[in-house]
Amino acid sequence: MAGDKVVVLGTYGSMFSMRVQVALAEKGIEYENKEEDLANKSPLLLEVNPVHKKIPVLIHNGKPVCESLIIVQYIDEVWHDKNPLLPSDPYQRAQARFWADFVDKKVYDCGRRIWATKGEEKEAAKKEFIGIMKTLEGELGNKPYFGGEDFGYVDVALIPFYCWFHAYENFGNFKTETECPKLVEWAKRCMQRESVSKSLADPHKIYEFVVSLKKKLGIE
């Protein structure tokens, strides 16, 4: 759409920011990326997301949209002509929304507990994480993408976590590839898409970030 101004407030390394970047890239939308320092939030962020004060925020022609999956649905509905992310069939759409919601409810929190806890708690988090990945792998089945033949909404929701696997695996002492080979195959397939490879953070930088975060929070 000519004359569209799109700004994204996000942070490098945030899986939620990455979802928005992947979606915009899938649609071929040009945008301005503004990196936020979450320890020192900009007046703009506080103005456009006063309720949660969180990233990501999409600002489209001056109007803000918050919450990553809501933003992705918005992007899909506004720029609906190219690379649709949600299926057109209502039942398939419901399934896509269900699984994206599942990713939201389960993956971040469990992943965090792997690096933020130790001993029994860490072991439990690791087991839970593997369980969640296995459930997702089951849902993927033999499809190339969660969306079926085409890269879609659930793929966008989940793929940003892939660059965090290296950190989870290091701290949890496991290999996702061993536990869920089909899921890792799926992730590598997604990484072949430019929208994904250009949007995902460097796993080594993520790992370093977690190391310094643990130090800052006093977690050994």
Added chain:
Amino acid sequence: MAASDVKLLGARPSPFVNRVQVALNLKSIDYEFIPQNLADKSELLLKSNPVHKKVPVLIHGGQPISESLVIVQYVDEVWSGPPSLLPADPYDRATVRFWAAYIDEKWSPLVRNLINATDEQSKAAAAEKVFEGLKLLEDAFVNSSKGKGFFGGEKLGFLDVVLGCYLGWVRAGEIITGLKILDETKTAALVGWAERFTSNKAVDGVIPEPEELANFMKMQARAAAAADASSK
């Protein structure tokens, strides 16, 4: 469509189940309500929602859909005739989805904290947080309704269903805490909206009486305390 084509696995006290009932009523869809015993989950429930094992589950033409917000959007899309529950404009849709997420993820846990507060100090602190949230929702209502009676405008929409189905629990909470949660001196617009919502035909008979819910909550609290005590 024959009632047998549309089944709802649910439990009367659940506001999430109530949402689906109201949505189906608004669309004038006949359905079979299959009450579930959540303390002893049926094979049908476990088979239909193996991931979360929760209600509501809508089974349409044999296919299950879970998660109340997902189900309500599905109902709106399958039975796409009027009334439309979600707005047509993508920005308005993003706005209603934002407030629905806020209500479920942020505001309702605050209400639960208030109801479960054990001493006066934590009750007062919890109440303050609930009122702060209600002020945000009052503003959202004023912006959304544009002078009409509902979040959806002249007719009930998605946000009316999402927030409205919590009203039974809010009233039960008022009985249990002795506090006015919906207070016309604080959120007058929402108080008016609440009355209009509960007296709407589509809501009739869906939300249990506050006394029934208050008793249900007390029973649950006793069961939880007993389980706690016996596991020590």
